[in-house]
Amino acid sequence: xxxxxxxxxxxxxxxxxxxxxxxxxxxxxxxxxxxxxxxxxxxxxxxxxxxxxxxxxxxxxxxxxxxxxxxxxxxxxxxxxxxxxxxxxxxxxxxxxxxxxxxxxxxxxxxxxxxxxxxxxxxxxxxxxxx
Numbered sequence: 256x257x258x259x260x261x262x263x264x265x266x267x268x269x270x271x272x273x274x275x276x277x278x279x280x281x282x283x284x285x286x287x288x289x290x291x292x293x294x295x296x297x298x299x300x301x302x303x304x305x306x307x308x309x310x311x312x313x314x315x316x317x318x319x320x321x322x323x324x325x326x327x328x329x330x331x332x333x334x335x336x337x338x339x340x341x342x343x344x345x346x347x348x349x350x351x352x353x354x355x356x357x358x359x360x361x362x363x364x365x366x367x368x369x370x371x372x373x374x375x376x377x378x379x380x381x382x383x384x385x386x
Contacts, residue, residue, distance in 0.1 A: 261307045261355035272306065279379045280306050280357040283342075283349070288323025291378025295319065300385040302327075302376075309334060309354035311381060312374065320366075320373055325381070327374040328366050335374075337362065350374060 263271070268281050278284040293302070302312040302325075311334045312327045320326035333353060340349040340361065350359045359380045366373035 257356065259352075259354060259356045263355075268306070275379050276305055279377045283358040284377075285360075286324070286377045286379055291324060293325040293376075293378040293381065293383060294323065296325075296383065298383060298385050300383050301331075302381040302383055304352040304355060304357055304359070305380055305382050306357040307352060307355040308382075309352055310384075311335060311352065311359070312376070314383070314386075318368065320375070322373075322375060324360065325376045325378055326366075327376065328368040328370040328372055330374060335359065335362075350376075 269277055272280060279286060297317060300314050301310050303310050310331050312330055316327040316329045318326055318328060335350045336353045338349040338351060340347045347361045350362050351357060352359060360376040363373045363375060364371055
């Protein structure tokens, strides 16, 4: 039994998501740097999970980290789960949607704001609900 509220089979996810969304959200892929829709977008609104629409990040927490991916200094409380990731020979912290378990990106402790964190997120993983 999954710990997530939204549970779908991989066939259901494949039917719902585009190929790019499926690769990143469900197979833990990464978009190439500086190619994502939201990398340099700073419109007001809320970023939601592209798979289940749970609210994840407020636009007020977004900043330009010059890393090639959308970056936020904090998530909406309870919206993100943290998973230890050792997949590429280094220790990182993966972030996933706490509602459906979809891969969003990684969080690092090198953020330039008072939170000290940098949530590095794939644009494909989120959708901006503009205010």
